[in-house]
Structure formats: structure tokens, C-alpha cells
Amino acid sequence: MKLINREKYIQFLRNHREKRVIKIVSGVRRCGKSTLFYLFQQELLQEGVNENQIIAINFEDLEYRDLTDYIRLYEYIKSKIIPNQQMYIFLDEVQHVQGFERVVDSFYIKDNVDIYITGSNAYFMSSEIATLLAGRYVQLDMLPLSFKEFVEAHKETTNLSLNGLYRLFVAQSGFPGTLEYAGHDEMLHTYLEGIVNSVVLKDVMTRLKGSDILILESIIRYIAANVGSLLTPKKIADSLTSMGRKVDSRTVERYIAALRDALLIYEASRFDVRGKELLRLYSKFYLVDPGLRRFFVPNTGRDTGHILENVVYLELLRRGYTVHVGILKNGEIDFVAQKHGLFEYYQVSQSVLDPTTLDRELTPLFEVKDYHPKFLLTLDEINSNASYEGIQQKNVIEWLLE
Numbered sequence: 001m002k003l004i005n006r007e008k009y010i011q012f013l014r015n016h017r018e019k020r021v022i023k024i025v026s027g028v029r030r031c032g033k034s035t036l037f038y039l040f041q042q043e044l045l046q047e048g049v050n051e052n053q054i055i056a057i058n059f060e061d062l063e064y065r066d067l068t069d070y071i072r073l074y075e076y077i078k079s080k081i082i083p084n085q086q087m088y089i090f091l092d093e094v095q096h097v098q099g100f101e102r103v104v105d106s107f108y109i110k111d112n113v114d115i116y117i118t119g120s121n122a123y124f125m126s127s128e129i130a131t132l133l134a135g136r137y138v139q140l141d142m143l144p145l146s147f148k149e150f151v152e153a154h155k156e157t158t159n160l161s162l163n164g165l166y167r168l169f170v171a172q173s174g175f176p177g178t179l180e181y182a183g184h185d186e187m188l189h190t191y192l193e194g195i196v197n198s199v200v201l202k203d204v205m206t207r208l209k210g211s212d213i214l215i216l217e218s219i220i221r222y223i224a225a226n227v228g229s230l231l232t233p234k235k236i237a238d239s240l241t242s243m244g245r246k247v248d249s250r251t252v253e254r255y256i257a258a259l260r261d262a263l264l265i266y267e268a269s270r271f272d273v274r275g276k277e278l279l280r281l282y283s284k285f286y287l288v289d290p291g292l293r294r295f296f297v298p299n300t301g302r303d304t305g306h307i308l309e310n311v312v313y314l315e316l317l318r319r320g321y322t323v324h325v326g327i328l329k330n331g332e333i334d335f336v337a338q339k340h341g342l343f344e345y346y347q348v349s350q351s352v353l354d355p356t357t358l359d360r361e362l363t364p365l366f367e368v369k370d371y372h373p374k375f376l377l378t379l380d381e382i383n384s385n386a387s388y389e390g391i392q393q394k395n396v397i398e399w400l401l402e
Contacts (some may be wrong), residue, residue: 002033004145004176013040013116013126014138018086022108022133023116025127028288029203030195032176033118034058036142040116043090054105055080056164060091070099084112091117095124101132102131108136119171121203122263144289145174147311147400153179162380162397170307173291194238196264203262208255218245219255223265223285224296226308228334230270230282230325233335238239256285264288266314269311271324271336273345273368284325286313305350308396309334312377315400331364343372348396351380365391375399 013036016023024267041054055077057064067073089107092099093119107113119125125139138387145153150169153176160168166264169324171309172178172188175195181188187314202221205213218240223231240247259265264291266286270279287293290310297303316337326333335346347366352358365374366389376388377396386393 002153002179003039004032004033004149004179005039006036006142008139009142010040010043013210014043016138016166020108022104023114023140024125024137024139025116025118026122026139026263028195029116029120029198030143030175030177031142031288034092037116037118037178037326039047039094041088041090048167049086050276052082054088054090056090056092059096060093062306068097070097070103073097073100074103077103077107077374081110081113086114087111088114089116091115093118093120095119095121096241097129100124101129105132105136105367120199121262123203125199134234138312140168141215141317143174143314145176146315147397148176150174162401163393166379166397166400170290170304170311170338173289175289175291178291190296192292196292196295199262199264204255204258204264207258207261211255215240215245215247215251216255218243219247219252219266220259222291223259224287225258226285227286228291228309230284231278232282264292264377266313266317268323268335270327273326273333273336274329278324286310290314305348308350308379309348311400312346312396316346326364326368328364328367331365331367333368343370345374347373347376349376349378352376352378352393353380362388362391 013023023182025036027033037056041056044054045051057067058067067076077089091100091104097103097109099112104115104117107115137352147166147169151165154160154165158165168182172182175191175192178188178191178308181191200213200216201256205211208216219236222236222239233256234249237249260267262286267287268284268286270282271276271277272279288309290307293307293310301389313323313335316335321337324336326336333345334348337344337346345365349357349361349363350359363378374391374392376391377399378393379396382393383394
């Protein structure tokens with residue numbers, strides 16, 4: 001399998017190497033966390049670190065099945081520590097160890113110990129654990145391949161145009177393992193099914209003990225079919241009930257929380273653009289990878305606009321923004337992206353060549369009277385970036401490659 005050097009993520013580990021903080025990498029299963037650790041360990045070895053200075057444990061490997069008790073894990077690591085040597089500890093999928101935070105905290109206070117951990121869900125950094133480790137960790141949120149990384153992975157093996165690669169990206173998905181199945185739809189579907197089943201059964205259903213997996217699957221498919229639409233638990237519950245899947249809004253809310261914690265879906269809350277405050281009711285949901293939408297909702301040929309919106313949402317997260325849905329008195333802005341106290345506004349549309357569509361997309365941005373940057377992202381091919389009273393129109397593929 002081809003290993004992809006995720007430079008942004010590797011650089012995060014480099015920046016914090018041997019700093020007195022615990023390095024936490026979280027991300028959905030199969031997004032590349034284990035490969036990231038492997039590549040970083042190879043880099044350490046190339047720089048002169050000895051193999052016996054690296055303690056690497058993947059808790060999904062049966063070789064370490066006896067170390068899921070935190071006391072045994074502590075004793076095992078302790079036995080590998082070399083006195084007066086710089087040690088590097090890598091604990092992969094550490095959420096399988098109940099009480100792992102005690103082990104991490106114990107080695108954190110020792111000299112010459114550099115700790116790196118990964119987890120496939122947000123639940124393993126629950127409030128209690130985060131409180132115990134408060135001020136002692138830095139966290140990297142890892143996603144499947146970006147479009148830019150996807151293009152880089154294909155540059156030596158395809159003659160497709162950038163537009164063709166984009167279509168392949170949203171059809172195939174950005175999970176690194178799917179690169180092995182390009183052009184083999186049946187095997188690709190099986191691979192994605194394995195990822196989904198792993199997340200649902202290992203992360204979601206383990207937490208939702210005694211829950212109905214058929215109801216859970218119905219909720220996932222409903223959210224996938226309505227990516228980019230404003231939803232509430234009650235709206236989802238009413239829709240499923242009308243389709244013969246009787247469920248109440250509290251159950252839906254609980255299942256959505258578990259899907260978020262499994263990092264399978266992300267929630268964009270509504271944001272009052274004028275009042276600069278979050279609103280409680282209604283949110284939009286996006287899948288962790290646009291290719292999963294095709295898996296959950298096979299007939300997506302006519303809904304490329306919402307898929308594009310999903311791609312842009314994830315890219316904004318990769319670039320370090322907190323992302324909300326902008327609400328105005330008479331309209332809505334697809335994304336309000338916030339970072340370091342600054343805002344950027346984004347409208348996303350497949351095409352605005354039709355004047356009516358262009359007017360519809362620009363009108364909400366015209367209503368925003370502040371001086372923060374405003375963007376209109378489309379798949380339209382334009383000779384240069386167009387501007388409408390300060391609103392910049394960009395080709396989204398070029399934007400994704402910036």
C-alpha cells in the first residue's frame with residue numbers, strides 16, 4: 001500500500017517533538033493515524049534515534065491484547081524505559097484501554113519521555129479525561145485526505161484533469177486505503193462498508209448499549225441524504241416515524257451525539273451574523289468524507305451541490321477554522337468561518353452562470369456590512385477571480401489546491 005506523507009500532520013508532530021506536552025491525534029477510523037505514527041517513527045530513526053528508544057503499541061493488534069488493563073500497560077511500558085535515554089511512547093487507538101489517562105499522566109511527569117497517542121473517537125477525550133490532562137496536551141484533529149493530498153497521490157498514475165480528479169475524489173472518497181481500489185467500484189464499496197461497520201459497531205454501538213442498530217442506520221442515512229440541510233432531532237424523528245421507523249427526538253439526539261463522538265459526522269450550528277452569537281435550534285450536518293455519501297445514498301448524481309458544500313466544510317476545518325451556518329434576517333450564508341477572532345464568509349454553489357442563481361448567492365453576502373473577507377466558491381471556470389463589491393468569486397478547485 002502506498003504511504004502518503006501528510007506533511008501538515010507530520011509537521012505538527014515535529015513542532016511538538018520532545019516538548020513537555022502529550023501529543024493527541026484524533027480522527028475517524030482509517031483516516032491515516034497509524035500511518036502518520038509510522039512515518040514519524042521512521043523519521044526519528046533516520047535522525048539517529050535507536051529502535052529501543054521507541055515504544056509503539058497499536059491496541060487493535062492482538063499482540064497487545066493483554067495490555068488493555070492500565071496497570072499491565074504501565075508495567076509493560078515501564079519495563080521498556082531505558083534510564084537516562086530520551087524515550088518516545090506511541091499509543092495507537094488508546095481508547096481501548098480503560099483508565100489509559102492514568103498511564104499517560106504517570107509517564108508525562110517522568111523526565112526524557114515524549115508521549116504520542118491516537119484515538120478514533122471524541123469520547124475518549126471526555127470531560128473527565130480532558131480535566132485530568134488539562135494543560136498537559138495538544139490535540140491534532142485528523143481527517144481523511146484533502147483534495148490537494150488526493151491530487152498529489154494521483155499525480156504519477158493518472159492523466160485525468162483536475163476536474164476529473166475532483167469527480168473521482170467525491171465518488172471514491174478520501175480515505176487513504178481507497179487509493180488501492182480506484183476503478184473497482186465493488187471492492188471500493190466493500191472497503192467503505194468495512195469502515196462504516198467498524199465505526200458503527202466498535203465506536204457507536206459500544207457506547208449506545210442496547211440500542212437499535214436499524215434505527216441508527218436509518219438516522220445515518222437520513223443525515224447523509226440531507227447533508228447541508230437545517231435539521232433538528234425532532235425533524236429527523238418525525239421523518240423516520242412517517243417512513244415506518246418509529247423513534248422519538250431524545251433517542252435521535254442521543255444517536256447523533258454518538259455519531260459525532262465517533263467522528264463520522266460533524267455539526268455546523270447556526271450563527272447570528274449580526275449579533276455574533278450561536279443559536280440553539282437547527283444545525284447542518286456533514287459527513288467526515290464526501291465519498292461516504294455515495295455509500296449511504298447511492299443516487300447522488302443530481303445532488304452535486306450539497307456534496308461540494310461538504311467538501312468545502314471539511315477543507316475549512318483542515319485550515320483551522322471553526323465553522324458555523326450564518327443566519328441573517330432575510331437569508332443564510334453557507335459558512336461563517338472563524339479563526340483567531342476573525343471571520344470569513346463563504347457561499348458555495350456548483351454554478352452561478354445563471355444570473356438568477358448568482359443574485360441568490362450574492363444577496364446574503366451583500367447584507368453583511370462588516371469588512372471581513374467574503375467569498376463565492378463555484379465550479380465555474382473563470383479566467384480570473386471575479387469580484388462583486390468586494391465579494392471574491394473563486395474557482396473552488398483552485399481554492400482547494402491553495
